[in-house]
Amino acid sequence: MSPAAPDAPAASQTSDRVLAIEQRGIDLVGPGERHGRPRDLFWMWLGSNLNVFYPVNGALVIYFGLSFAQAVVAIIIGNLIFFAVGLTSLQGPKTGTSTFAVSRAAYGQNGGRGLSVFNWVTCVGFEASGMALIVLAGLALFSSAGVAASTGLKIVLLLVAMCIQVFLPLFGHQTIITVQRYLAYLLIPLFVIMAIVVAGRIDVGALNHGTGWATFTAAVALLISAGGLSWANTGSDYSRYLPADASPRGIFWAASIGGMLPAVLLEILGAGIASVVKSAADPISGLPQALPSWVTTPYLIMAIVTLLAVNTIDLYSSGLTLQAIGLKIKRWQCVLVDMVIATVVAAIAIFNADFNRIYSDFLSLLIVWLSPWLAIYLVDWLMRRGQYDAGALLQDRGGRYWRNGGFHIPGVVAQLAGMAAACLWIDSPAFVGPLSSRTAGSDFSFFMGLVVGGVLYYLLARTSVREQIAEPDTAPAGVS
Numbered sequence: 001m002s003p004a005a006p007d008a009p010a011a012s013q014t015s016d017r018v019l020a021i022e023q024r025g026i027d028l029v030g031p032g033e034r035h036g037r038p039r040d041l042f043w044m045w046l047g048s049n050l051n052v053f054y055p056v057n058g059a060l061v062i063y064f065g066l067s068f069a070q071a072v073v074a075i076i077i078g079n080l081i082f083f084a085v086g087l088t089s090l091q092g093p094k095t096g097t098s099t100f101a102v103s104r105a106a107y108g109q110n111g112g113r114g115l116s117v118f119n120w121v122t123c124v125g126f127e128a129s130g131m132a133l134i135v136l137a138g139l140a141l142f143s144s145a146g147v148a149a150s151t152g153l154k155i156v157l158l159l160v161a162m163c164i165q166v167f168l169p170l171f172g173h174q175t176i177i178t179v180q181r182y183l184a185y186l187l188i189p190l191f192v193i194m195a196i197v198v199a200g201r202i203d204v205g206a207l208n209h210g211t212g213w214a215t216f217t218a219a220v221a222l223l224i225s226a227g228g229l230s231w232a233n234t235g236s237d238y239s240r241y242l243p244a245d246a247s248p249r250g251i252f253w254a255a256s257i258g259g260m261l262p263a264v265l266l267e268i269l270g271a272g273i274a275s276v277v278k279s280a281a282d283p284i285s286g287l288p289q290a291l292p293s294w295v296t297t298p299y300l301i302m303a304i305v306t307l308l309a310v311n312t313i314d315l316y317s318s319g320l321t322l323q324a325i326g327l328k329i330k331r332w333q334c335v336l337v338d339m340v341i342a343t344v345v346a347a348i349a350i351f352n353a354d355f356n357r358i359y360s361d362f363l364s365l366l367i368v369w370l371s372p373w374l375a376i377y378l379v380d381w382l383m384r385r386g387q388y389d390a391g392a393l394l395q396d397r398g399g400r401y402w403r404n405g406g407f408h409i410p411g412v413v414a415q416l417a418g419m420a421a422a423c424l425w426i427d428s429p430a431f432v433g434p435l436s437s438r439t440a441g442s443d444f445s446f447f448m449g450l451v452v453g454g455v456l457y458y459l460l461a462r463t464s465v466r467e468q469i470a471e472p473d474t475a476p477a478g479v480s
């Protein structure tokens with residue numbers, strides 16, 4: 001069986017250029033088309049994470065009952081997970097393909113497709129929520145101009161947002177990398193101005209009540225889930241064009257710090273804003289109350305821009321994930337499919353009074369599947385010492401990763417066990433685990449999923465992976 005990817009256009013068609021529609025999907029990036037430097041990842045992740053979600057996250061942990069000092073500690077601990085983004089960016093340059101194509105090594109082709117479905121739903125869920133918030137921000141702008149919200153206006157704004165949103169993901173990798181860098185240059189001074197404007201109103205001394213350890217762990221779990229953990233599943237999607245000999249240390253630090261730095265600073269800012277605004281967890285109608293009236297309109301415009309930026313990453317990766325599932329259409333066609341689905345879901349959310357509850361449930365449950373997946377993915381990478389048969393990763397059937405009918409049983413068993421373990425100690429709006437309910441609502445779901453999934457995979461798979469590494473490489477000539 002040929003290891004060709006779902007769409008494998010000729011080399012002349014796959015040049016990764018700015019404002020040229022990227023034809024390549026998850027098929028391998030050949031040595032002749034590798035380009036860029038690790039620091040490009042820093043600016044890409046910085047631009048993506050300079051967004052209004054992070055001040056909201058910081059406000060949320062205050063509403064959990066944490067003091068300002070406790071919130072700062074929780075924010076720092078919760079955002080250490082961005083190191084996972086750096087780690088999941090290391091496989092891209094070695095294989096030349098996306099994160100969930102590489103993930104097949106641990107689960108088998110068919111097992112990997114199952115995990116890709118989880119990832120696709122996750123990406124589309126974030127896309128839809130971002131689209132809904134863009135429309136709400138647009139409605140707020142019209143309201144400030146004296147135009148009342150209506151069904152027709154909501155539909156028009158949603159369609160306009162869809163047309164704008166699809167632009168960057170459609171062009172693809174190099175356009176995204178370039179635009180996100182310049183967007184970072186623009187957004188850094190804007191957020192600095194915002195921080196200066198609200199600094200005089202912040203009263204952190206009012207946030208000295210504090211809470212117990214159980215609530216603290218729940219706040220950390222929220223920050224992990226809403227931050228770096230939900231980016232770790234896209235790491236290699238953006239590093240795969242780098243040269244195979246690019247510095248692993250440079251890649252790790254660029255991706256990790258690029259995402260972590262804005263997340264930490266903006267969440268601390270959000271925690272401070274929560275001292276004067278009791279509804280700062282609402283980025284559209286709540287958080288702007290901390291701003292002078294003349295800043296509200298620029299803030300809403302900035303919110304829309306940042307939401308478009310963060311949605312771009314999800315939409316690009318969801319398209320690659322559709323191919324990893326096995327859909328036989330081109331990458332740009334996957335983007336269009338996902339954009340339509342996300343728009344429909346966003347429309348349902350906009351007209352649903354329970355939008356905030358649905359989004360909270362969605363966010364809180366991501367940790368259940370992502371934490372064991374992250375552990376298994378990284379343990380598999382470590383056991384292989386970073387060596388993959390890149391061609392075999394993209395085979396539909398057969399090859400070294402096929403194993404038992406397309407399933408690597410140790411990976412599947414470890415994933416299910418890790419998910420079960422995470423459910424035992426989760427405290428979310430949708431579900432409270434038995435261990436959480438017996439420990440005052442504490443939440444160790446991330447660590448349970450991570451430890452159980454990773455340790456069990458190592459114990460079950462170490463022999464088979466060692467034997468597999470010794471097998472001859474079936475990758476096409478010239479592909480690393």
